[in-house]
Amino acid sequence: KAGVTQTPRYLIKTRGQQVTLSCSPISGHRSVSWYQQTPGQGLQFLFEYFSETQRNKGNFPGRFSGRQFSNSRSEMNVSTLELGDSALYLCASSLRVVDRIIQETQYFGPGTRLLVL
Amino acid sequence: ELKVEQNPLFLSMQEGKNYTIYCNYSTTSDRLYWYRQDPGKSLESLFVLLSNGAVKQEGRLMASLDTKARLSTLHITAAVHDLSATYFCAVDPLPTYGGATNKLIFGTGTLLAVQP
Numbered sequence: 001k002a003g004v005t006q007t008p009r010y011l012i013k014t015r016g017q018q019v020t021l022s023c024s025p026i027s028g029h030r031s032v033s034w035y036q037q038t039p040g041q042g043l044q045f046l047f048e049y050f051s052e053t054q055r056n057k058g059n060f061p062g063r064f065s066g067r068q069f070s071n072s073r074s075e076m077n078v079s080t081l082e083l084g085d086s087a088l089y090l091c092a093s094s095l096r097v098v099d100r101i102i103q104e105t106q107y108f109g110p111g112t113r114l115l116v117l
Numbered sequence: 118e119l120k121v122e123q124n125p126l127f128l129s130m131q132e133g134k135n136y137t138i139y140c141n142y143s144t145t146s147d148r149l150y151w152y153r154q155d156p157g158k159s160l161e162s163l164f165v166l167l168s169n170g171a172v173k174q175e176g177r178l179m180a181s182l183d184t185k186a187r188l189s190t191l192h193i194t195a196a197v198h199d200l201s202a203t204y205f206c207a208v209d210p211l212p213t214y215g216g217a218t219n220k221l222i223f224g225t226g227t228l229l230a231v232q233p
Contacts, residue, residue, distance in 0.1 A: 031219050033220070042224075042225055043221075043223035044223075045220050045221060045222065050219075055219070090159060092160075094219060105150055105162045105165045106150070107162060108152075108160040108161075111159050
């Protein structure tokens with residue numbers, strides 16, 4: 001089956017602008033998580049959505065936001081871009097469980113590489 | 118604060134040799150994942166370890182989990198050049214309500230370079 005897809009793959013923006021990134025999970029997966037990867041900070045969790053609700057949030061400023069649609073597709077938005085927001089943004093999808101049922105791993109998309117000038 | 122530490126950060130090894138990457142974490146968890154990342158690429162899932170004593174093997178890689186010691190290892194047997202990549206471990210901290218959080222905390226990564 002098709003994997004996680006992310007669009008766009010590459011993006012160049014200037015400081016102060018805003019950006020919206022899109023993620024389509026694997027068919028049937030209802031949980032979507034977002035991560036930021038930079039050389040200095042490594043891989044950091046941004047937030048997770050399940051059934052259109054944000055379930056978990058990482059330690060990022062309010063400029064970072066997201067949402068999930070009824071078809072499980074997700075978007076993340078970064079407003080008032082800063083140079084430090086330049087990073088690879090990865091989306092991951094998985095089957096979320098409520099009770100302690102064996103959980104499938106998170107499957108990552110190819111990422112969106114954002115460069116802020 | 119949950120910390121996930123990997124060592125070594127960089128590993129240069131010759132083909133045919135064996136080595137182990139270590140992943141220590143600082144909180145209670147029984148869910149640990151190993152991923153591989155090639156340069157400029159995304160993360161590829163290698164192993165999911167879901168209980169104490171879990172051991173999984175795929176080809177030349179074997180991963181294990183000791184939840185009491187809060188330690189996971191990724192053992193490489195008879196390395197080949199194709200294994201050159203960055204390897205990450207990631208922990209899903211146990212939430213108070215049970216289940217999984219899907220909030221993975223990643224280690225710093227181990228850059229593996231296998232020399233012919």
